[in-house]
Amino acid sequence: MAATNAKSVLFVCLGNICRSPIAEAVFQKMVADAKVADQWVIDSGATSDWNTGSSPDSRGLACLKKHGIETSHRARQVTKDDFQTFEYILCMDENNLSDLEKKAKSVQSAKAKIELLGSYDPQKQLIIKDPYYGSDKDFETVYEQCVRCCKAFLEANS
Structure with a gap:
């Protein structure tokens, strides 16, 4: 269980x-390797409801496995509560950003900082x-970008 003063993304x-x-x-x-996993609440979500309950794409799972990473994540849609409970919401492109900013406006006391992950x-x-x-090469590119961005995000929040 994460500490009550845990950071969240x-x-x-x-x-x-x-x-x-x-x-x-x-x-x-990354946070597990840095031995700071207990300081973080980490999740992911979708702006759409198309894949709710689905496993990640098999090509993405294969890419992660190739790099020694496993996940049991199931797709879910971003909820209004997410804007109140997460400190950071990091998205992938301008459409995600626009959708999230629009949704955040309908949430009272939204505290999440919404940014492009690529800004890191x-x-x-x-x-x-x-x-x-x-x-598969495109999934590898996504993986490499995520590694760079997540490393910089973790450094900025350590």
Whole structure:
């Protein structure tokens, strides 16, 4: 169980089966390796409800496994409560950002800081493109971006 003063982050993409579960799994491993997992609440979600309850894309799972990372995440849609309970909501592209900002306006006492995960990328790749219609190489690119961004985000919040 996380400490009551734990930091919290929700990773978000359109369907919560490709980019955001990769980011969540990468960050989970990073905080575990840094021995600070007890200081974080970490989850991921979708702006849409299309894949609710589904496992991550098999190509994303294969990519994570190749890098020694496992996840048992099931897709879920972002809720109004998420804007009140998470400190950070980090999303993948401008459409996610716009959808989240719109939803946040309807939430009283929303406290989450909504940002693009790519804003933390030292290589300045602001957008993490959806690999769904792409190849295994596209999932690897997402993984590499998530590693860079999550490392910088963790450093900024340590």
